[in-house]
Amino acid sequence: MLLSPIRCIILLLLVNFVYSGRVLRKIKEHVRKIQYEKAKKNVLMSAVNGHKPMSEVRDGKIHQPLDHFDSQNDETFPQRFFVNEAYWERPHGPVFLFIGGEGPISEFNVLAGHHVDMAEEHGALLVALEHRFYGESINKDGLETENLGDLSSQQALADVAEFHQYISDRFDLSDKNTWISFGGSYAGALSAWLRGKFPHLVYGAVASSAPVKAKLDFSTFNKVVGLSLADEDVGGSDKCVGDIWEAFAAVEAALFAGNATEVGKDFGCCEIPEDLEDQIEVMQSLADIVMGTVEYNEEGGILTIEEICKIMTNETETYDSETEAYDRLIKLVQIYRATGEEPCLDASHKQTIQDLSDTNLDSAYNGERQWYYQTCTEFGFFQTCEDASCPFSRMLTLQAQTDLCPEVFNIPQHSLPGHIAFTNKYYGGDHPDTDRVLYVNGDIDPWRELSVLEEDLDKEDKDMAILIKGTSHCADMNPGGAADRPALKQARKAIERKVAKWLKEAAWKLVG
Numbered sequence: 001m002l003l004s005p006i007r008c009i010i011l012l013l014l015v016n017f018v019y020s021g022r023v024l025r026k027i028k029e030h031v032r033k034i035q036y037e038k039a040k041k042n043v044l045m046s047a048v049n050g051h052k053p054m055s056e057v058r059d060g061k062i063h064q065p066l067d068h069f070d071s072q073n074d075e076t077f078p079q080r081f082f083v084n085e086a087y088w089e090r091p092h093g094p095v096f097l098f099i100g101g102e103g104p105i106s107e108f109n110v111l112a113g114h115h116v117d118m119a120e121e122h123g124a125l126l127v128a129l130e131h132r133f134y135g136e137s138i139n140k141d142g143l144e145t146e147n148l149g150d151l152s153s154q155q156a157l158a159d160v161a162e163f164h165q166y167i168s169d170r171f172d173l174s175d176k177n178t179w180i181s182f183g184g185s186y187a188g189a190l191s192a193w194l195r196g197k198f199p200h201l202v203y204g205a206v207a208s209s210a211p212v213k214a215k216l217d218f219s220t221f222n223k224v225v226g227l228s229l230a231d232e233d234v235g236g237s238d239k240c241v242g243d244i245w246e247a248f249a250a251v252e253a254a255l256f257a258g259n260a261t262e263v264g265k266d267f268g269c270c271e272i273p274e275d276l277e278d279q280i281e282v283m284q285s286l287a288d289i290v291m292g293t294v295e296y297n298e299e300g301g302i303l304t305i306e307e308i309c310k311i312m313t314n315e316t317e318t319y320d321s322e323t324e325a326y327d328r329l330i331k332l333v334q335i336y337r338a339t340g341e342e343p344c345l346d347a348s349h350k351q352t353i354q355d356l357s358d359t360n361l362d363s364a365y366n367g368e369r370q371w372y373y374q375t376c377t378e379f380g381f382f383q384t385c386e387d388a389s390c391p392f393s394r395m396l397t398l399q400a401q402t403d404l405c406p407e408v409f410n411i412p413q414h415s416l417p418g419h420i421a422f423t424n425k426y427y428g429g430d431h432p433d434t435d436r437v438l439y440v441n442g443d444i445d446p447w448r449e450l451s452v453l454e455e456d457l458d459k460e461d462k463d464m465a466i467l468i469k470g471t472s473h474c475a476d477m478n479p480g481g482a483a484d485r486p487a488l489k490q491a492r493k494a495i496e497r498k499v500a501k502w503l504k505e506a507a508w509k510l511v512g
Helices: 022-048 114-122 145-150 153-170 186-197 220-229 238-256 260-266 276-295 305-312 324-340 349-356 368-379 398-402 404-409 413-427 446-450 486-511
Strands: 057-065 076-084 095-099 125-129 179-184 204-208 215-217 380-382 437-442 464-468
Touching: 022 276, 057 153, 076 153, 095 114, 095 153, 095 186, 114 125, 114 486, 125 153, 153 186, 179 186, 179 486, 186 204, 186 413, 186 437, 204 486, 215 398, 215 413, 220 238, 220 276, 220 305, 220 446, 238 260, 238 276, 238 305, 238 324, 260 276, 276 305, 276 324, 276 349, 276 446, 305 324, 349 368, 349 404, 368 380, 368 404, 368 413, 380 398, 380 413, 398 404, 404 413, 437 446, 437 486, 464 486
Parallel strands: 095 125, 095 179, 179 204, 204 437, 215 380, 437 464
Antiparallel strands: 057 076, 076 125
8 A cells, every 4th residue: 555745643763651540641743743744854855856755655554463362363453564675685684673653653754764775775664563452553442451462572573573473474584684673762762672582574673762760650750851951052941940939849848738729720721630639630730841942952852951951041131039939830821821832831740640541542642651650560650759869849749640550551560670670580671681772862861761871781791782872752753954063973983883884794604
């Protein structure tokens, strides 16, 4: 089936859906739309210049077992994939596999991105596989709680193994076709784990912003948010962090003093946060604006770190000294709502429960319900604010976030530590038993705390880690741009050298 370049498909190339709040989800949606538009523009410009890879892109579906580990279960589900043959040097050119994460994939996953640029250079066949239970790769009743048991990273890796065989048969591939896997965020972890669990299938793996270590209380996420807000190289400052902390303390004080109606009006909340659960939602929504900005700084977010800090430290405005930071936070929310076209600020715990409990495939297309299930059963990743390093509200507790596991999925809270311990034992945490994996992270990205950094590697390791100064989540996966930071340009060159080295090594081994 040939695809239209103007079809409106949401691009999920980089975005991680770890659920902290609905505002953070909306910021991630905004980033995806920006990425989609950039990818579409690049492809259309290439077409104008006579370069038409779109005509070589096709999609399809493979019927996968619902449970790869139960031979008595013959149920299946349709799993979507894309193939781009435009650059492939038949018959022995390499295969570049883009692994889908916690959301839908599109044709642009084989048409745009740094991995696509490298595929063109090396004459690679491009393939992309959507993750089970996300996008269109799900049965009609797949989101019912009793059916989510077949959603796991272990099953997803088995899907990739089956897909590898399918593509090999379809294109008559052999051991002369070297496979390299690519993925970002959760999919970056899958790329690394694929190399670790199925080393005979992929010769090397690039794992961008990959949280390979599961963690129940991910308090260090907001520690890095604070450090990034203080980083002068990206427009931050110590004063910025201090003013943000002061503003959140003022909002907390107002709520504790019984002024919920005033807070609701000041920040344009969708409803007055009278109950404690709704007040926690307000604090989460306010924190999400800042957290999302740091995570996607300069990558299509609604604001940047520099812009937030200019607002929060604006000494040209005249405010009463006791309410100055509070009022500046009001201004920040107004700018966020106007830019993001949000009529009001989310403040309803009941609405959060309703959103996460929605089993309708159309409304759940973005993967919110599925991903929260995986955080409860495998990863944790709950971004809390209970230690002194967090610049937000101490109301954002682990208890408040894990309460959703039993409320939405009937998963007992006491089972969560065991789930996370199993994940780390199975994959190796931040010291995975892998080789020929390239771990790439940005130093202002909070997710780097759960990835593999240079200091995690021993000298004898064949893995490699790159930490990119001044960059955010999955920034290396985008096509290069003139405005990119020098460190990001250098990192992409290093990735290119490593991929080229792997391909040469694989070819030498065949000759030898």
